[in-house]
Amino acid sequence: MPEQVLPVALTVNGAAHRVQVPSRRLLSDCLRHDLRLTGTHVGCEHGVCGACTVLLDGVPVRSCLVLAASADGAEVTTVEGLGTEEALSPEQQAFRECHALQCGFCTPGFLTTVRAYLDDHPDPTEEEAREAVAGNLCRCTGYQGIVRAVLRAAEIRREREVAP
Amino acid sequence: MTTRMFGAPVQRREDARLLTGGGRYLDDLGHDALAAAFVRSPHAHARVLDVDVTDALDVEGLVAVYTWEDLPERVRDPLPLLIPHPSLVAPRTGYALARGEVNHVGEPVVMVVATDRYVAEDVAERIAVTYEVLPPVVGVAAAREAVHLVHEEAAGNVGAHLVQGYGDAGAAIDAAPHVLELDLDVERSACVPLEGKGVYAVWDTDEQSLRLWSSTQTTTGVRAAVAAKLGLPLAKVECTAPDVGGGFGVKIMHPWPEEVLVPWAARLLERPVKWTEDRREHFVSSAHERQQLQHVRVGFDDEGRVLGLDVRLWHDHGAYIPYGVIVPINSSTQLLGPYKPGAYRVEFWSLYTNTVIVTPYRGAGRPQGVFAMERTMDAIADHLGLDRADVRAANFIQPEEMPYDFGLTFQDGRPLVYDSGDFPASLRKLKDLVGWDGFEEQRARARAEGRRVGIALACYVEGTGPGPYEGGHVHVETSGRVNVSTGLTSQGQGHQTILAQIVADELGVPFEDVHVTTGDTRRFGYSVGTFASRGAVMSGSAVALAARRVRAKALRIAGDALEADPGDLEVVDGVVRVKGNPGASMPLGTVAVLSNPLRYAFDDTARAATQFAAGGRGPDEPPVAPGEEPGLEGRDYHSPLRSTFANGMHAAVVETDPETAEIRVLRYCVVHDCGTMVNPMIVEGQILGGVAQGVGGALYERMHYDESGQLLNASFMDFLMPYATEVPPVETDHLETPSPLNPLGIKGAGEAGVIPAAALFASAIEDAEGFRISRMPISPSELFHLRERFAAGEVPALRRGGPAGAAPATPATPATPAPSDEGA
Numbered sequence: 008m009p010e011q012v013l014p015v016a017l018t019v020n021g022a023a024h025r026v027q028v029p030s031r032r033l034l035s036d037c038l039r040h041d042l043r044l045t046g047t048h049v050g051c052e053h054g055v056c057g058a059c060t061v062l063l064d065g066v067p068v069r070s071c072l073v074l075a076a077s078a079d080g081a082e083v084t085t086v087e088g089l090g091t092e093e094a095l096s097p098e099q100q101a102f103r104e105c106h107a108l109q110c111g112f113c114t115p116g117f118l119t120t121v122r123a124y125l126d127d128h129p130d131p132t133e134e135e136a137r138e139a140v141a142g143n144l145c146r147c148t149g150y151q152g153i154v155r156a157v158l159r160a161a162e163i164r165r166e167r168e169v170a171p
Numbered sequence: 172m173t174t175r176m177f178g179a180p181v182q183r184r185e186d187a188r189l190l191t192g193g194g195r196y197l198d199d200l201g202h203d204a205l206a207a208a209f210v211r212s213p214h215a216h217a218r219v220l221d222v223d224v225t226d227a228l229d230v231e232g233l234v235a236v237y238t239w240e241d242l243p244e245r246v247r248d249p250l251p252l253l254i255p256h257p258s259l260v261a262p263r264t265g266y267a268l269a270r271g272e273v274n275h276v277g278e279p280v281v282m283v284v285a286t287d288r289y290v291a292e293d294v295a296e297r298i299a300v301t302y303e304v305l306p307p308v309v310g311v312a313a314a315r316e317a318v319h320l321v322h323e324e325a326a327g328n329v330g331a332h333l334v335q336g337y338g339d340a341g342a343a344i345d346a347a348p349h350v351l352e353l354d355l356d357v358e359r360s361a362c363v364p365l366e367g368k369g370v371y372a373v374w375d376t377d378e379q380s381l382r383l384w385s386s387t388q389t390t391t392g393v394r395a396a397v398a399a400k401l402g403l404p405l406a407k408v409e410c411t412a413p414d415v416g417g418g419f420g421v422k423i424m425h426p427w428p429e430e431v432l433v434p435w436a437a438r439l440l441e442r443p444v445k446w447t448e449d450r451r452e453h454f455v456s457s458a459h460e461r462q463q464l465q466h467v468r469v470g471f472d473d474e475g476r477v478l479g480l481d482v483r484l485w486h487d488h489g490a491y492i493p494y495g496v497i498v499p500i501n502s503s504t505q506l507l508g509p510y511k512p513g514a515y516r517v518e519f520w521s522l523y524t525n526t527v528i529v530t531p532y533r534g535a536g537r538p539q540g541v542f543a544m545e546r547t548m549d550a551i552a553d554h555l556g557l558d559r560a561d562v563r564a565a566n567f568i569q570p571e572e573m574p575y576d577f578g579l580t581f582q583d584g585r586p587l588v589y590d591s592g593d594f595p596a597s598l599r600k601l602k603d604l605v606g607w608d609g610f611e612e613q614r615a616r617a618r619a620e621g622r623r624v625g626i627a628l629a630c631y632v633e634g635t636g637p638g639p640y641e642g643g644h645v646h647v648e649t650s651g652r653v654n655v656s657t658g659l660t661s662q663g664q665g666h667q668t669i670l671a672q673i674v675a676d677e678l679g680v681p682f683e684d685v686h687v688t689t690g691d692t693r694r695f696g697y698s699v700g701t702f703a704s705r706g707a708v709m710s711g712s713a714v715a716l717a718a719r720r721v722r723a724k725a726l727r728i729a730g731d732a733l734e735a736d737p738g739d740l741e742v743v744d745g746v747v748r749v750k751g752n753p754g755a756s757m758p759l760g761t762v763a764v765l766s767n768p769l770r771y772a773f774d775d776t777a778r779a780a781t782q783f784a785a786g787g788r789g790p791d792e793p794p795v796a797p798g799e800e801p802g803l804e805g806r807d808y809h810s811p812l813r814s815t816f817a818n819g820m821h822a823a824v825v826e827t828d829p830e831t832a833e834i835r836v837l838r839y840c841v842v843h844d845c846g847t848m849v850n851p852m853i854v855e856g857q858i859l860g861g862v863a864q865g866v867g868g869a870l871y872e873r874m875h876y877d878e879s880g881q882l883l884n885a886s887f888m889d890f891l892m893p894y895a896t897e898v899p900p901v902e903t904d905h906l907e908t909p910s911p912l913n914p915l916g917i918k919g920a921g922e923a924g925v926i927p928a929a930a931l932f933a934s935a936i937e938d939a940e941g942f943r944i945s946r947m948p949i950s951p952s953e954l955f956h957l958r959e960r961f962a963a964g965e966v967p968a969l970r971r972g973g974p975a976g977a978a979p980a981t982p983a984t985p986a987t988p989a990p991s992d993e994g995a
Contacts, residue, residue, distance in 0.1 A: 109663030115192060
């Protein structure tokens with residue numbers, strides 16, 4: 008029996024996309040393989056590791072637990088939408104400064120998580136920063152740099168607000 | 172003057188790309204490739220009676236289904252025994268697809284190729300395999316009892332057996348004033364990188380050649396193995412490791428069944444094929460490590476000096492033994508740590524079980540060896556009523572005894588000789604860092620508040636940077652861009668950064684001009700791989716030597732052009748100049764132009780090197796000088812005499828909840844000596860990451876097999892890896908004793924952080940609780956049950972007393988049989 012295919016409209020990092028996807032296709036696979044935005048990584052496919060975290064209408068979600076079809080009409084922000092190599096976002100710059108990544112596989116999920124967190128909590132304590140990233144797994148860094156990077160990203164955001 | 176990069180905490184070259192979604196991991200390639208999926212055994216031990224694909228054939232998008240019978244010669248033969256060793260008495264390796272028998276849950280039985288992974292899994296689900304279930308062998312104790320056998324030809328389930336030692340340990344123990352025996356137990360854990368394995372293959376029918384990408388720690392190994400299996404000339408196979416999302420050892424094992432089958436299918440089908448491992452597959456079909464039962468017998472004097480040490484290890488290597496005996500050899504040799512027992516005997520049995528294979532996981536057998544030795548040191552201290560640090564110090568090899576030759580053979584087949592290290596200095600630093608001497612006051616204050624705290628320290632020595640060799644190639648383009656390549660691979664260690672730091676210094680060029688490629692056989696074909704903390708030691712040394720060759724050549728060519736003695740030249744910021752006369756100079760890019768005499772001009776720089784251009788060599792000299800080659804490039808290799816030995820000491824303070832038995836880490840301190848550091852920021856990152864895996868391995872992670880060989884916790888929901896909230900802040904201090912075995916004085920740092928953690932936490936929890944801990948990891952519920960058994964007199968007390976300072980419930984006995992029926 009042929010699979011049911013659905014039309015899905017997504018705005019990803021500000022760009023409008025229309026795709027035809029099987030009804031069971033995961034948002035993570037749609038982003039990665041249909042739209043070729045491979046910055047979103049899949050580490051467990053059961054919603055625990057957080058590597059596939061994207062912002063769906065501004066809210067962090069596990070894209071491996073969302074069907075692409077159910078995101079129809081949504082605004083999606085992936086790691087590619089945060090900043091560029093030439094103009095790193097505050098989170099990206101902070102991760103670099105604090106050596107908060109090694110292999111880089113979990114990193115996009117941390118960055119999107121931190122972006123959403125700092126939008127709501129611009130001035131976290133260290134304890135709050137640790138809690139903010141406590142739903143994402145990293146196997147390389149031991150998290151010390153990541154927690155520091157959350158605090159540093161908050162600082163950079165403030166610096167950039169002050170600067171013209 | 173060029174800023175010296177070696178030793179500076181330079182930010183990583185890799186990061187901007189990885190932070191912006193520009194990483195290219197295995198599954199980011201080949202979007203249009205066919206997808207492979209596997210039908211895997213649901214049984215730990217069974218005969219495969221029948222494979223019925225009838226129901227699967229009408230699935231739209233199915234391309235091919237293969238069983239072992241479909242495989243051609245070589246592909247159907249057993250997978251290679253990678254590291255042969257005389258101790259292997261019954262070496263068995265698996266097949267790419269099961270040949271009539273399965274020996275662990277997760278073993279591949281049928282390969283499916285389809286238009287995408289969703290369809291491939293639909294097909295796999297409809298394939299019916301009939302099994303005759305056989306009795307499984309699960310756990311070391313069952314393997315040792317050998318009521319059932321994994322492989323009939325492996326009597327007693329023994330795959331390998333080895334005895335090493337020096338002196339007469341038995342006689343030394345019998346003659347010693349004090350004797351203790353310990354039974355110890357370490358459970359299974361695994362690397363669990365966030366990215367699983369994966370392989371992508373493209374067959375070029377026109378060129379009859381294979382391009383292969385694998386999430387591997389060795390591309391040269393995979394390339395050679397695949398060429399051999401497929402009967403292809405090496406020249407027709409190239410392998411690249413793209414960005415790799417963590418390895419920690421599991422990806423040095425090769426060729427995995429999928430690494431053989433995916434390229435084979437790609438060639439057969441003349442279509443690109445890709446397989447990306449999912450998380451459950453990683454748990455049940457990649458490698459695990461760590462599980463051992465240990466028996467220690469030790470004789471010592473009144474100061475705690477070890478006069479004789481006799482250790483027996485029963486090592487679980489799983490269903491097959493493709494990686495040989497590296498892990499138990501590491502356990503049995505690195506067990507010695509910074510100490511020098513008067514006599515030593517170690518015997519190990521490497522045993523088959525019907526569980527996933529065991530290959531090196533970060534630390535590679537050292538955590539178990541260190542566990543045995545450090546538990547022994549603690550037991551000696553407690554028996555004699557001495558300070559645990561003092562007993563360790565009494566057994567240290569002294570700095571003036573370096574190099575120290577044990578008379579044993581290490582895992583690289585070379586003598587076990589420590590090259591350098593200052594253990595007393597490391598211990599002083601660690602005691603200062605953690606406040607060892609003032610801890611009793613802290614304990615008393617905690618007790619007064621009704622809290623239980625404990626402190627511990629643990630020491631290790633780690634053989635790093637084993638040979639046989641690594642190579643480096645350095646090439647200066649006419650633009651001044653410097654290309655560096657080395658064969659070993661990267662999984663996040665920052666090789667692009669540290670190798671660029673080394674070359675920038677050696678060559679005298681700006682760091683930004685240096686571009687490093689790793690793990691691509693098209694660029695560098697000779698390599699071993701990334702494992703055993705060898706990246707910086709081996710490839711760092713190799714690219715330094717290659718850069719020195721390039722520099723020497725640049726000075727020869729520039730010396731001719733500038734009419735100066737090469738000895739009077741220097742290279743600063745990418746410019747060759749006469750010392751003391753900066754006016755007489757030329758950029759390295761120009762030297763590169765001169766190094767390569769041309770007939771054809773294709774741009775302005777090339778024009779300067781053509782045959783009618785001004786300058787150049789005289790009419791009675793050949794355009795390329797005798798003994799030279801065209802191009803400003805150089806290649807060299809580092810092949811060390813033997814491994815270099817890094818070392819370190821960790822201390823921890825823990826608090827155990829009197830009611831819930833929860834274990835909280837209050838302090839974690841590390842003193843580490845990896846020789847000279849290329850980039851202290853990256854070294855620190857390696858150590859912190861290792862500590863996190865050590866904490867996980869000691870307090871949270873275990874592979875939970877039931878008696879039928881089912882892995883009960885094969886997901887991130889049930890296998891508890893630490894999150895940010897479980898890893899304590901780590902305080903570090905460093906010592907740098909350079910290695911004499913390589914040109915840069917460096918030692919490896921990759922595995923260090925993980926090695927002593929299980930031993931350390933066992934000791935700290937024991938110190939808080941007042942009774943013996945002999946099995947790791949330990950969970951709160953296990954600690955809770957141990958307390959109950961302690962109260963019932965079933966667990967021996969420490970002589971130094973329990974949490975309330977009470978007298979021990981039972982007197983310490985010379986022999987301390989271990990409880991080993993806790994947990995599963």
